[in-house]
Amino acid sequence: xxxxxxxxxxxxxxxxxxxxxxxxxxxxxxxxxxxxxxxxxxxxxxxxxxxxxxxxxxxxxxxxxxxxxxxxxxxxxxxxxxxxxxxxxxxxxxxxxxxxxxxxxxxxxxxxxxxxxxxxxxxxxxxxxxxxxxxxxxxxxxxxxxxxxxxxxxxxxxxxxxxxxxxxxxxxxxxxxxxxxxxxxxxxxxxxxxxxxxxxxxxxxxxxxxxxxxxxxxxxxxxxxxxxxxxxxxxxxxxxxxxxxxxxxxxxxxxxxxxxxxxxxxxxxxxxxxxxxxxxxxxxxxxxxxxxxxxxxxxxxxxxxxxxxxxxxxxxxxxxxxxxxxxxxxxxxxxxxxxxxxxxxxxxxxxxxxxxxxxxxxxxxxxxxxxxxxxxxxxxxxxxx
Ligand SMILES: Cc1cc2nc3c(=O)[nH]c(=O)nc-3n(C[C@H](O)[C@H](O)[C@H](O)COP(=O)(O)OP(=O)(O)OC[C@H]3O[C@@H](n4cnc5c(N)ncnc54)[C@H](O)[C@@H]3O)c2cc1C
Numbered sequence: 001x002x003x004x005x006x007x008x009x010x011x012x013x014x015x016x017x018x019x020x021x022x023x024x025x026x027x028x029x030x031x032x033x034x035x036x037x038x039x040x041x042x043x044x045x046x047x048x049x050x051x052x053x054x055x056x057x058x059x060x061x062x063x064x065x066x067x068x069x070x071x072x073x074x075x076x077x078x079x080x081x082x083x084x085x086x087x088x089x090x091x092x093x094x095x096x097x098x099x100x101x102x103x104x105x106x107x108x109x110x111x112x113x114x115x116x117x118x119x120x121x122x123x124x125x126x127x128x129x130x131x132x133x134x135x136x137x138x139x140x141x142x143x144x145x146x147x148x149x150x151x152x153x154x155x156x157x158x159x160x161x162x163x164x165x166x167x168x169x170x171x172x173x174x175x176x177x178x179x180x181x182x183x184x185x186x187x188x189x190x191x192x193x194x195x196x197x198x199x200x201x202x203x204x205x206x207x208x209x210x211x212x213x214x215x216x217x218x219x220x221x222x223x224x225x226x227x228x229x230x231x232x233x234x235x236x237x238x239x240x241x242x243x244x245x246x247x248x249x250x251x252x253x254x255x256x257x258x259x260x261x262x263x264x265x266x267x268x269x270x271x272x273x274x275x276x277x278x279x280x281x282x283x284x285x286x287x288x289x290x291x292x293x294x295x296x297x298x299x300x301x302x303x304x305x306x307x308x309x310x311x312x313x314x315x316x317x318x319x320x321x322x323x324x325x326x327x328x329x330x331x332x333x334x335x336x337x338x339x340x341x342x343x344x345x346x347x348x349x350x351x352x353x354x355x356x357x358x359x360x361x362x363x364x365x366x367x368x369x370x371x372x373x374x375x376x377x378x379x380x381x382x383x384x385x
Contacts, residue, residue, distance in 0.1 A: 004028050004371075008227075010220040011234030013041020014356045015343030017206040018073075019232045022364030024211035031228075032212060035219040038200065039207060041234070042314075042344075043353060045198030050259060051296030053286045054198050058312070059253060059302065060269055060283045061199060064189040065354030071191040073357060077205035080193035081291055085186040091151045091273035098271060099186065100144070100152050101179040108151060115180040122148075122178065136168035143176050153177070155275035160304050161317075162251065169319070189354075194288055225339050230367065230377060234343030236313060237329050237384075243309075245328040248348055249321070250313035256301040260284075264297050279303050316348050326384060333379040340367070340377055347384040 009016035012034040020030040042058040087098040125145030133139040140149040268287035279301040
């Protein structure tokens with residue numbers, strides 16, 4: 001095939017890998033850079049040396065989507081095994097089912113409500129004096145009342161975001177966060193599963209193309225953009241501009257690893273709702289691969305805190321202050337030539353894996369049509385604002 005041009009993808013996570021693959025298949029020469037010593041970005045999985053358990057190194061990742069093309073895409077590179085995410089929470093000395101459902105309500109209040117009864121009961125608890133909720137706390141009190149709010153929302157949210165739910169906007173809790181049946185499958189999506197040999201093997205399959213070369217341990221800088229016909233950048237937007245307008249606010253996570261002989265908690269994810277418990281959840285990785293058998297177990301206690309310059313940015317905060325700062329970076333990005341910002345860090349948005357892949361496919365296609373018609377490629381597929 002005729003070589004059509006040199007492309008750099010910065011970041012060998014899902015964004016970079018999918019864009020790289022699409023363009024390699026279309027006849028471009030692709031170099032994928034990653035500053036880490038492994039591919040797959042934050043979805044990276046590896047086998048634990050002591051126990052053989054497949055570990056989700058940057059926190060638990062469950063694949064779920066309604067997007068048929070994305071589901072077919074991931075299944076092209078790895079077999080997906082059936083997996084349903086069922087989360088539990090330890091709160092006020094008991095273990096409950098999440099998301100809050102009929103079982104949770106009946107257990108918490110010691111009742112045997114049927115759905116309509118539970119709905120009426122919750123309405124009697126809801127604080128209707130709050131007419132126009134402004135904060136997360138007001139919204140939760142208006143939906144579920146004080147007891148359920150304090151048991152299941154308050155402490156967890158405070159630990160996760162490092163501030164009181166009275167400081168977070170009501171928009172975080174858009175809909176009534178309760179189910180009036182016994183459905184405890186965390187996601188409603190049509191397709192759900194786990195890659196049989198982990199996400200990193202899957203991404204290795206995506207990158208396995210003769211026109212793609214992968215350079216690990218290499219930090220790509222703004223000065224290198226001119227060496228390529230086009231760059232797709234999935235690194236941090238603020239980092240690209242050397243933090244000239246300050247650092248965009250993120251939460252980072254610390255994981256405290258421990259091992260256990262046997263089954264530590266009987267499920268993959270156990271949340272901790274009490275604010276006195278310093279961690280937000282414990283992940284027991286072997287339960288993500290229920291088709292495998294391991295005597296030993298690897299668990300992560302997960303702590304959330306403010307992200308400093310040298311930490312890994314996990315969750316974008318995106319409150320008013322960050323959005324104003326983001327606007328200045330978006331304006332700078334739009335002045336750049338030969339680069340498109342993609343993925344969760346490049347666009348400062350929380351993106352699930354399926355959305356990341358969808359946007360990566362659309363970005364690559366837009367590049368191909370833009371090139372064919374001699375149009376300039378935009379800095380963003382969709383505005384991050
Ligand atoms: C704790 C947590 C749990 C999650 N759980 C789920 C889940 O259950 N289900 C789900 O669908 N999604 C989940 N996600 C979202 C998922 O992680 C993202 O969708 C996915 O990682 C986005 O891929 P990406 O390629 O855009 O970014 P990343 O995976 O972050 O990849 C970006 C890569 O770019 C590299 N890089 C950055 N700057 C440079 C540079 N200058 N030079 C070279 N390389 C650079 C980084 O090292 C990184 O490897 C979760 C996210 C988090 C934080």
